[in-house]
Structures are given as C-alpha cells and as structure tokens.
Amino acid sequence: MTDAVRAVNLSKTYGAGAAAVVALDKVDLTLPQGTVAALLGPSGSGKSTLIKALGFVSPGDTGEVFFEGRLVVKDGRPLADLAQLRRRHLGFVFQKANLTSFLTARENVEIACEFGGKTDGRRRARELLDYLEVAHREHAYPEMLSGGEQQRVAIARALANEPSLILADEPTAALDSVRSRSVMELFRKVAHDRGAAVLVVTHDHRALDVFDVLYEMEDGRIRPSAHRSV
Amino acid sequence: MNLALRDVRRHIARFVGTAAGLGLLLSVVVAMQGIYAGMVDDATILTRAMRADLWLVQRDTVGPFAEASRLDPSVEARASAVPGVRRARPYNYQLIQREHRGAVLRIALVGLGWPDDPGHTLPLVRGRHLAQPHGEMIVDASLGLGLGESLVLAGEPYRVVGLTRNALTSGGDSVAFMTVGDTQLVAFDQSAEATLLERQRVVERLRRTDLGRGQPALEDLARDPRWRAPALASPPLAAVLIDADPHRIAEVQATVRRWGDVTVYTQGEEETLLLSGVVQRARMQIGLFTVILTLTAAIIVMMIMYNLTLEKTHDIAVLKLMGAPRGRLLGLVLQQAWLLGVLGYAVAYAIGELLFPMFPRRVLITTAISVIAPIATLGIVTLASVVGLSHVMRIDPASALEG
Numbered sequence: 253m254t255d256a257v258r259a260v261n262l263s264k265t266y267g268a269g270a271a272a273v274v275a276l277d278k279v280d281l282t283l284p285q286g287t288v289a290a291l292l293g294p295s296g297s298g299k300s301t302l303i304k305a306l307g308f309v310s311p312g313d314t315g316e317v318f319f320e321g322r323l324v325v326k327d328g329r330p331l332a333d334l335a336q337l338r339r340r341h342l343g344f345v346f347q348k349a350n351l352t353s354f355l356t357a358r359e360n361v362e363i364a365c366e367f368g369g370k371t372d373g374r375r376r377a378r379e380l381l382d383y384l385e386v387a388h389r390e391h392a393y394p395e396m397l398s399g400g401e402q403q404r405v406a407i408a409r410a411l412a413n414e415p416s417l418i419l420a421d422e423p424t425a426a427l428d429s430v431r432s433r434s435v436m437e438l439f440r441k442v443a444h445d446r447g448a449a450v451l452v453v454t455h456d457h458r459a460l461d462v463f464d465v466l467y468e469m470e471d472g473r474i475r476p477s478a479h480r481s482v
Numbered sequence: 483m484n485l486a487l488r489d490v491r492r493h494i495a496r497f498v499g500t501a502a503g504l505g506l507l508l509s510v511v512v513a514m515q516g517i518y519a520g521m522v523d524d525a526t527i528l529t530r531a532m533r534a535d536l537w538l539v540q541r542d543t544v545g546p547f548a549e550a551s552r553l554d555p556s557v558e559a560r561a562s563a564v565p566g567v568r569r570a571r572p573y574n575y576q577l578i579q580r581e582h583r584g585a586v587l588r589i590a591l592v593g594l595g596w597p598d599d600p601g602h603t604l605p606l607v608r609g610r611h612l613a614q615p616h617g618e619m620i621v622d623a624s625l626g627l628g629l630g631e632s633l634v635l636a637g638e639p640y641r642v643v644g645l646t647r648n649a650l651t652s653g654g655d656s657v658a659f660m661t662v663g664d665t666q667l668v669a670f671d672q673s674a675e676a677t678l679l680e681r682q683r684v685v686e687r688l689r690r691t692d693l694g695r696g697q698p699a700l701e702d703l704a705r706d707p708r709w710r711a712p713a714l715a716s717p718p719l720a721a722v723l724i725d726a727d728p729h730r731i732a733e734v735q736a737t738v739r740r741w742g743d744v745t746v747y748t749q750g751e752e753e754t755l756l757l758s759g760v761v762q763r764a765r766m767q768i769g770l771f772t773v774i775l776t777l778t779a780a781i782i783v784m785m786i787m788y789n790l791t792l793e794k795t796h797d798i799a800v801l802k803l804m805g806a807p808r809g810r811l812l813g814l815v816l817q818q819a820w821l822l823g824v825l826g827y828a829v830a831y832a833i834g835e836l837l838f839p840m841f842p843r844r845v846l847i848t849t850a851i852s853v854i855a856p857i858a859t860l861g862i863v864t865l866a867s868v869v870g871l872s873h874v875m876r877i878d879p880a881s882a883l884e885g
C-alpha cells in the first residue's frame with residue numbers, strides 16, 4: 253500500500269531561549285492510503301501543530317515530509333507548490349464545520365472542486381452530498397444546517413478532489429455522541445471506500461473502535477496509543 | 483463560480499443598503515460639482531447669449547455685471563460709425579424684485595437693442611422672439627411664468643412671448659429679456675407727480691430769471707407734455723455691444739480704446755471679469771467643499787470595503803487553506819468594490835435625475851462630469867479596496883484551523 257504521507261524526524265519550536273516551547277519533537281509518522289488513524293493527546297501536546305505541518309500550512313523547522321512518496325518539505329523549505337498540493341490532494345475537516353458562510357451546501361463542495369481543477373464540479377458536489385446523505389439540503393446555507401449536517405457537508409467538501417489525505421481537527425467536538433459516532437464512521441467509510449488516508453485529531457474516546465490505528469501525542473512526541481484499536 | 487456575487491446574494495439587503503448610502507453620498511458630491519459647473523455657466527451665460535464681439539462699458543468700470551455701468555445713449559451711434567463695426571446694439575441690465583401672484587420674483591432685466599436685436603441669439607424653448615418694441619418679454623422658464631402671462635412692471639403689463647432655459651445670472655436670478663426702451667421705462671419709472679413737480683420747478687426758475695421773463699414762450703414750452711425736463715432726460719445704457727467684421731475686431735477695439743468715456747472688453751474678457759470677480763469666492767468655496775466631500779466619500783468607501791472584508795476573514799482563511807488561488811480571493815474584494823461603485827453611482831444618477839431639477843440653484847451636469855464621475859467612482863472604490871486587499875493578503879490560512 254502506498255504511503256499517503258510520511259513525516260521523518262519532524263520538529264517545530266515556538267519562541268526562543270527560555271520561552272521556547274517544543275511543539276513537535278522528532279516526530280516520525282507514516283499514514284498509508286486507506287487508513288483511518290486517530291491522534292489523541294492532551295491540549296498543548298502538539299496535535300494541531302502536527303496537523304498544520306502535515307497539511308502544508310505551517311511547516312516544521314526541521315525534518316522531512318513526503319507526500320505520496322515524494323519529498324515536498326525539507327527543514328521547513330517547500331520543495332513543491334504547497335497551495336496546489338492542498339488544492340488537489342488534501343482535504344480538511346475542522347472542529348466547527350467552517351463552511352463558507354455565503355455559499356450553499358452544494359456550492360461549498362463545488363468551489364472545492366473548482367479549486368482542484370475539476371470541470372464537473374456541480375455534478376460531483378451533488379454526488380458527494382448524496383454519498384453523505386445530505387443531498388436534500390444542497391440549497392441550504394450553513395447556518396440553516398444542523399451541526400451533523402454541516403460536518404457531513406464539510407466532509408463532502410474535503411472529498412471534493414479525491415484527496416490522498418484528509419486531516420480532521422476535532423471534527424466531532426461540537427456534536428452529540430450519536431452524531432459524533434456517525435461522523436467517525438463516515439471517515440472510516442471514506443478511507444476504506446476511496447482509499448484516502450484519514451488522520452483525525454480527537455478527544456472523544458467513545459468511538460475509537462472505528463479507527464485502524466491510534467496515535468498519542470505528549471510534549472511534542474508521538475507514539476502508538478495504549479488505547480485499543482480495531 | 484463568482485464568489486463576489488455569491489456573497490452579495492447572501493447579504494443582498496445589506497449590500498443594497500450600503501450601495502444606497504454610498505449613492506446618496508456620491509449624489510452630494512456630484513451635486514456639488516454640478517452646482518459648481520452651474521455657477522460658472524450661469525456667470526457667463528448672459529454674455530455668451532448676447533454673442534457680441536466687443537462690450538463697451540462706462541470708463542474704468544468692469545460693468546455691466548460685476549459693477550454698475552452707465553453709458554450715454556449716443557455711444558451706440560458713435561460706435562456704429564467706427565470702421566469695421568457691422569452693428570452696435572444698446573444693452574441694459576438691472577435686477578428688480580416684484581411680487582406676482584403672491585410670490586416674490588427676482589428678475590434680471592436685460593435690454594435688447596430693438597429693432598436690430600429681437601432676441602434671435604437667445605435659445606428659446608417655447609414661444610417666439612420679440613415682435614414689437616414695447617410690452618413684450620422673453621423670460622426664463624425658471625421664473626414660473628407661462629406663455630401669454632402678463633407681469634405688471636412700472637404700471638404697465640408686459641406679456642411673456644417666449645421662454646428660455648437656464649438663462650440665469652451668477653446669483654441664480656432668472657433673466658427676462660425685453661427691449662432696451664422697456665428696461666429704461668422700468669428702471670427710470672417716474673411717477674406723474676414727479677414729472678409735474680419737475681415741470682413746475684422749471685417754470686418757477688424761468689420766472690425768476692431775465693431770460694424767462696423776456697421770453698414767455700419758454701414757459702409754454704416747459705408745460706408742453708412732449709417736452710422732457712433735463713432732470714428726466716434719456717436714461718443711460720449699461721453697455722453697447724459691437725458686432726464687428728471677424729478680421730477687424732482688434733482694429734475696432736484699438737479705435738474704441740482711444741475714447742475717453744468708455745472701456746472696451748472682448749467677449750472672453752467680459753467672461754473672465756465675471757468668473758474672477760463675481761463668482762470667484764463662491765467657486766473656490768464650492769470647489770474646496772467638493773474636494774473635501776470627495777475625500778470623505780473615498781474614506782467612507784474604504785471603511786466599508788475594509789469592514790466587508792474583515793467580516794469574511796474566517797471564510798477567506800478557510801478558502802486559503804483549501805488552496806484557493808490568490809486571484810480568486812482578491813477578485814472577491816475587488817469585484818464587490820466595483821459592484822458597490824456601479825450600484826452607488828446608479829443610485830446617485832437616479833437621485834440626480836429626480837432631485838437635481840428641483841434644486842434652487844442650477845445643477846449643471848456637464849459632459850465632463852458625466853464622464854469623469856463614474857470613472858472617478860470606480861477609481862475611488864478600487865483605491866478604497868486596497869485596505870481590504872491588503873487584509874486578504876495578510877490572512878493566515880492556519881487561522882482556519884484555530885476554531
């Protein structure tokens with residue numbers, strides 16, 4: 253199985269001198285395609301920093317990131333067009349759905365297709381909404397959708413360009429347990445059906461059985477979790 | 483997908499409200515520019531309407547508009563005899579105020595040299611030119627008089643036979659054109675009592691002198707109704723207008739300049755006198771006010787654009803994180819600014835069409851204003867959107883991950 257993303261010896265420090273905070277400390281992580289992984293850990297352990305580094309938003313200071321086998325970031329320096337990588341190969345899901353407020357559910361997905369260079373954005377947006385069972389809400393604006401519906405649309409948007417990697421930062425924090433599990437199961441479905449690697453940052457231990465692999469972070473270091481995975 | 487239009491569609495009421503507000507502001511800016519242009523045009527419209535090559539006025543004065551000018555009526559005949567002069571016309575100008583149908587009318591009376599000048603140079607919108615030497619007048623439509631209506635001046639009715647548009651003085655007063663003779667009658671209206679008293683004074687003086695006692699017939703002459711006492715003699719003119727052969731204007735000007743009792747101005751000089759004197763301060767005041775208003779409008783648009791962008795900060799951060807091309811995001815701000823400008827200008831234009839004709843002062847939307855105002859509006863909104871664009875550039879896509 254091809255690796256979607258691989259981080260090697262990835263480090264990042266905020267501040268300097270006595271005030272320096274090590275957010276990532278020589279992190280090694282490999283996510284093969286078709287894997288759904290959870291990233292656990294207390295606040296401030298470096299989870300969000302790792303998500304930003306793997307999402308090519310805020311690179312680490314040292315270390316390397318490979319994307320689909322290709323070295324794209326080395327010691328904080330981009331070796332590829334990172335915006336284009338995000339556009340075409342990455343999907344993001346946030347704690348709040350973070351849908352664009354002035355676009356309808358369908359347009360939120362369609363615009364992601366456009367950014368990814370897809371010409372049949374409207375059709376694909378409808379397909380994805382249908383896949384995630386929110387097609388009947390395609391004309392609704394985000395504020396008219398429930399929290400669960402918003403997250404489904406956000407996942408549809410993340411899937412718009414058939415990404416190799418989906419990064420989700422506490423996507424169920426605002427949902428009740430039923431909807432939370434439903435979203436987690438969607439990630440699993442996406443990973444297994446579509447072959448994407450999914451990394452989900454979560455504090456929610458109620459649905460950990462959904463994940464293929466669990467990681468835990470503490471003080472910037474990552475290790476396999478002691479929690480049971482499937 | 484056009485993000486700017488999608489955002490406008492989502493917040494249509496607020497966007498239209500903002501555009502309407504901007505339109506009102508722009509309409510004030512355009513109105514000030516129009517009033518400025520109207521003032522300049524009004525100041526020169528009277529001189530231009532006369533289409534004279536040269537204006538002869540009282541010596542060492544800048545009359546007849548900037549200050550009073552009195553010329554002896556004989557100057558007309560003298561000017562006619564100058565080589566190169568095709569025609570000399572008497573001209574009178576004076577301001578009067580009368581009540582008519584319960585309203586106060588301020589009228590600038592302009593005397594035309596009958597019969598040579600029945601008003602052929604005037605741009606009539608209705609009616610005809612003067613057809614008789616007495617009792618007719620052509621008035622500006624802004625006076626509110628209709629064709630055929632009569633206005634009593636100096637005890638006699640004057641019938642409106644023609645209407646002009648935008649014949650106003652620099653002070654905004656409406657102009658009425660009549661023959662020079664009629665303006666003199668109005669200006670030097672003597673009551674019958676004054677005439678009788680003056681005749682009686684002449685008779686009394688004759689009786690006290692040897693000349694009067696020796697020639698009793700002189701007393702009969704003084705009582706003759708056709709005789710005009712010196713104190714009531716022919717009233718003066720405000721100016722004499724000269725139409726010269728086109729290639730001899732300078733020659734005529736040089737000749738008349740040697741006369742001791744007149745000052746001669748070309749048409750251009752007469753207009754300059756008006757612009758540099760009569761309306762100069764008002765022009766400067768309105769001009770400065772226009773500049774301040776334009777700057778105010780620019781700053782307000784800038785704040786509007788900044789706020790519109792600021793409230794989309796999170797949406798833009800998310801779009802950036804998704805890898806939105808920079809041009810799409812900058813286009814979102816810029817296209818909204820342009821749309822705001824276009825809508826704002828449309829509102830200003832509609833307000834202008836509806837309300838400017840009702841303004842007490844003429845608002846003249848010149849071709850220059852019509853062309854420059856929309857371009858300037860687009861320029862202002864583009865410039866104003868720079869702060870919004872700069873904000874878009876500074877938004878960190880990572881902030882989308884921060885909840």
